[in-house]
Amino acid sequence: MRIDLHSHSTASDGTERPAEVVWRAREAGLDVLALTDHDGVGGHAEALANLPDGLTLVPGMELSCRRDGMSIHMLAYLFDPDHPGLARETALIREARDGRAAEMVARLIDLGVPITLEMVERIAGGGVIGRPHVARAMLAVGAVADIEEAFSNRWIGSGGRAHVARYALDPVRAVELTRAAGGVAVLAHPRSAKRGRVVPDAWIADMAAAGLTGIEVDHRDHTTTAREELRGLAKDLGLVVTGSSDDHGALTGHRLGCETTAPEAYEALLDARP
Template sequence: MRIDLHTHSSHSDGTGPPAQVVREAAAAGLDVLALTDHDTAAGWSAADRAGLEVGVSVIPGIEVSCRSRGSSVHLLAYLVDPEKEAFRSELDRARASRRDRLRTMAELLIEDGYLDSFEQVLVQAQDGATLGRPHLADAMVASGRYATRDEAFAGVLSSGSRYYVGHYAPDPVRAVEVTLAAGGVPVLAHPLASARGRIIDEDVIEEMAAAGLAGLEVEHRDHTPSDMARADAIAQRLGLLQTGSSDYHGTGKPNLLGENTTSPQVLAAILAQGTGTGPLGAELTMP
């Protein structure tokens, strides 16, 4: 059984709609896929239908954007009920803040000729999508200012750029708590990926574990072999599950579906813990 528990569609910063992501997963030989768009569950129903068509089981998830001591933290909330009040309130606040932040960044970029209009950014995003810097990057690529998303992120969209504007994101311990209250299973995504920017201190992971964190995403493209060894040691010390995932974004990133996978035993443990919602798509029969 091949299991990839971290992917994105055009409902956040992936480039393909949910049904396409699921079909691509089937073509890549995956049996189980988690759709984990940023701060939204909008793609679940389409992923469900596609999973039934192509025989892929879909684990519903949401990647919750958090912040701790100036560091960006991403929490994967599997099998969560997105309508639970505390959880939904955090997502709504984050999504609204993201949109305001994106407009402010766009206005700054327009002033200096990197963009023509905010509408140029919005056409890069599906209606209702969680807006983020990748949509600014896509707009600049479409207009010829940059060749790729990565070039834009290395330039004016970097976190150290004068064009960078922050947005509201919950504390990761709070995110763990509201995920659990909504029946979800919280797993910390790429916790040691220093190439992405400043990473959280180990004591923050300990605080999250004390609050009920279920696992760490250990095998990830942005983790070096030493990062993975350290994440493995942290997970063992704190009694956390270990996952491996692609963090697939379609053509937006080089990540390939199934390039890292999660064991059936870990998936079984996640399924046993989650009570918010069940698997989607094709019937899931564990070995």
């Protein structure tokens, strides 16, 4: 059984609609896929309506978190999206994303980049707006040579001239809300050094004490050493080890299934539901 527990669609910053994501997943030989768009579940209905035979869809989302200025992402699975506390927080995060996009565009215009908020919204296509949409607009007008350049500290990367912080949850609170909504939480790519997200072990221990279920260990951004360290930490804290593609469609080279979760780990996540 091949299991990928982290993917994105046009409901946030992926390049393919949810219907295409699930079909691509099946073509990639996957048996289980989690659709984890940022801070919302807008793609779930379309994905379920177009689910190919032989593929199980795990409902999920990737929650935006922050602690001491560091951006942290939390994968939430199998939760009730109508849970009042969780729904309220995700609505606040999405509203903050919209305001952030407008401010980033204004800063980029001041820096001589000829984009508009309408361009970014058109690229987002009604999905949750994120920095990748701004980056794609910058690429479209020739302001950058590629998406990676847009995310540098020269532009919209952390500390960049057009970077704007926004509202996000403390990761412990994200774990607590996910659990309260009947779901399980897995910390996403905590050793993604190139993104500036090396989450301290002490913070992960705090999350584990609050009910964190797992750590995404096998991820393209993690070195072999980082994976070994995280496996040891997961064992010490009693956490499930997962692996996922974090596919964003064309933005990441259509890599569904490039990293996977072991069947026994997937079963452990299902068993961990409150």
